[in-house]
């Protein structure tokens with residue numbers, strides 16, 4: 001798609017969050033339970049739902065991060081989802097996060113670990129959205145020092161493939177064959193079998209090292225859009241509501257709930273859609289039953305992380321949902 005110029009926002013952290021994230025509420029609600037039970041057939045399994053810095057966020061002592069440190073039930077991993085095909089069992093991760101060790105553990109039941117040794121092929125492939133730390137650093141664990149994978153397929157854009165091929169430590173993964181880069185142009189479907197395909201979609205975002213994509217995952221029952229990081233919906237051209245035609249479920253960037261998390265910052269300077277704005281934009285489609293919307297990639301400052309807080313309640317009331325780890329969605 002043709003992109004309008006990315007908004008240059010002058011943000012310091014990967015997703016512009018750490019330096020100026022406001023305080024969390026004083027009374028975090030109890031940790032949420034996973035929504036719904038396991039799903040049969042091709043499906044997505046959610047293995048991470050927060051912004052690149054994690055929850056607890058690296059080096060943060062806000063109330064919400066300290067609560068997550070004290071109670072592992074409140075911890076959240078960096079945004080990632082697994083595409084699960086049941087027969088034969090195949091598992092593909094979207095993004096390789098700094099939390100990948102725990103996220104591989106969260107997928108072990110799907111294929112069964114090899115008894116007593118390292119499984120050199122714990123998953124069947126990785127799809128990468130972009131080269132910000134929360135989305136690709138975990139690739140390093142497929143290298144010689146850890147899993148030592150053999151030709152793990154890594155699907156990504158040509159610019160991102162070039163970046164990985166030309167820069168260490170990623171270049172070593174390519175050179176010794178731990179990963180095999182599969183350049184995947186936007187708009188071209190990749191067939192995974194069992195009725196499931198994945199199509200990259202160009203997304204406007206701060207493209208420092210390479211460009212950014214989301215993925216449209218088509219299955220026999222449902223078509224799911226996964227966009228963990230994007231500039232404001234205003235930067236989408238054609239408009240997001242047009243590009244979402246034919247999508248049943250959208251899992252979208254919800255880094256911030258509102259500008260209240262960033263006092264003094266103009267909304268135009270925030271390089272993400274606000275949850276409040278996303279609800280306004282998608283509400284007609286949601287109300288008509290044409291679209292389900294789940295929010296992911298929440299920053300540690302985002303009050304929607306507190307499941308019983310007023311923001312999470314408003315989200316549910318308006319027919320939206322915050323994505324939950326361990327949750328499964330049929331494909």
Ligand SMILES: [Zn+2]
Nearest residue numbers: 015052134229
């Ligand atoms: Zn991110």
Ligand SMILES: [Zn+2]
Nearest residue numbers: 060062065300
């Ligand atoms: Zn924090």
Ligand SMILES: [Zn+2]
Nearest residue numbers: 014015132229
């Ligand atoms: Zn990013």
